[in-house]
Amino acid sequence: MVTLKDIAREAGVSVMMVSRVVNRRYNEVSQENIDKIQAIIQKLGYIPDSSARSLSSNSSKIISVIIQGIDNPMASPYNANMLGHIISLIQARGYNAMVHFIDDYAEVTKHLRSWKSEGAIFLGTFDENIRQIQEDNQIPLIFTDSYSSVRQFINIGIDDYKGGVLAAGHFLKNGHRDFAVIAPHLHVSQLIQQRVAGFCDTAARAGFAVPPEHILEPYDFEEATDRLCALRGTVTAVFAATDICAIQLISLLKKRGRQVPEDYSLIGFDNLLYSAFSTPALTTIAQNIGQKARYAVDTLFHYLEDSSLPARSVVLDVELIERDSVKTIVRPQT
């Protein structure tokens, strides 16, 4: 292994001179030495040892991405996309990305500390543990899509409530009055709760409240589809709180002889790539995942540069993407 010492010996200078050149502190070194040392670095293929650097300078150049769930959270295209963008952006800034799948929040601290992570970005629902995580780790922590009563925390999220409002509004505009909601993880995820609340509040305000038994939290999608089909009355419109849920629903309804949008109109949430390719193409609430990732990383580096800044959260906008999964019901004049 080639070390600073090797370069120094070869160049006939001190280790410090080489260190300065490696770190581009060129104004502290004569041009002659810069040239000589760089040539030798090149020749010997010197690569700095990051762990030594981390130990002595107390800066690791590591950013951790903490993802909730240990059973392949990448099966979610949303997580996969966010992670992909985040890693790209971290790299582009010359930092290294360490990824951790976490179930037990106590693991978070262990991991962040042992590698001296300079900051962390969280994907998933950490709502309950945000306070504790923050107390244990005095580095910039960027949460995404979190809702928490903690006053000071940095969150990059979207306007989930508005998404629900838009979905309900679109159904109402198209003549729908009998609604159902399919909301995975409803009881644990405030994000899902917000989407559902936006939807239900809007429907109720228009005089068409969603009965509680029409709000389904799937145990699995097969079972939820059965429950949906078994609902009394004549539900014509279904709001699925995630696209993954919506896409599977289309296929499962089809298996039961029901068509979207003929039998059920459907609106999803997220605007994943596949939503455009389903049949029918899915009308959905779009969020811009690339933008969200960029905000998360930019915000993190913002705090890395100035840790005294006040905690500032970001709420990104959402919009309705109209495709083919909502049918218009023409009602007789009353």
Added chain:
Amino acid sequence: MVTLKDIAREAGVSVMMVSRVVNRRYNEVSQENIDKIQAIIQKLGYIPDSSARSLSSNSSKIISVIIQGIDNPMASPYNANMLGHIISLIQARGYNAMVHFIDDYAEVTKHLRSWKSEGAIFLGTFDENIRQIQEDNQIPLIFTDSYSSVRQFINIGIDDYKGGVLAAGHFLKNGHRDFAVIAPHLHVSQLIQQRVAGFCDTAARAGFAVPPEHILEPYDFEEATDRLCALRGTVTAVFAATDICAIQLISLLKKRGRQVPEDYSLIGFDNLLYSAFSTPALTTIAQNIGQKARYAVDTLFHYLEDSSLPARSVVLDVELIERDSVKTIVRPQT
């Protein structure tokens, strides 16, 4: 920050004693000291410094996952899934996963060396650079889905050729004779070439060779769909070398007024989650991504434990999953 020294002072023992306890070398320490030291570790919330450990012991406990492409390679559900499984498995063994998106293979060495990665798993097409990467890095390197003329390299792949054979066989069995192939990255990816070769060889052997102009390498999918529709003759069956390609094709054909399977029968490759939910559900060649990830990680640790083992590659099996995207053509007896 709490260090070994702090624990040692508090316990009235040497730093070495604490180090032994931390590393569970219990047979080298009296029970009395074990108990005392563990209690203090607990009380002070000691977390070992990984960079110090890496520097002094020359073992980092880091495994790098190198993924080809810098423009969000996670947009590919295949990559996302593999990465997810791989990270889970690396973690489960008490190692840390560092993820790097790479375009320039020279970056690989820089990254692996600077963090003293103990091993690496590669996703993507590194075929051309495998030899160089291996020469530069004397650690276990596990490639996936690679084809290379390098004699000694470890690859975890699937039987891509057989996948093509199965697809062609299924079409033939269902009465198809006029074929087209859509193969993204055909000219750069030997993996795709294998799939196509298996398909074309089988068709040709049955007397229904695929004309070269029927083998389409898409620039983008819109354009490829146009080219497919414009083909002379009466193509009835299309082999898409990836599911992503197949799913988009279904939707793009529909926009042009052509139905799958009525106008074109279609077989994909990979059996991604969404293949089951497309309309029609996609007949495809299945590979087991979880299994492939497991082999990759198991093989890596195998070599970590005994670096003298000979390079051994693994070829996993594939199978045809019949769904609804292939129609049977009944031909008049001749």
Added chain:
DNA sequence: CTGAAAGCGCTTACAG
């Protein structure tokens, strides 16, 4: 079972 010494490869802080 226990501990003092040296060293991993780098940076910080200082003196010149």
Added chain:
DNA sequence: CTGAAAGCGCTTACAG
């Protein structure tokens, strides 16, 4: 512009 010294927090190798 240059370099000698000390130290980051741990482990290795050795002596007892």
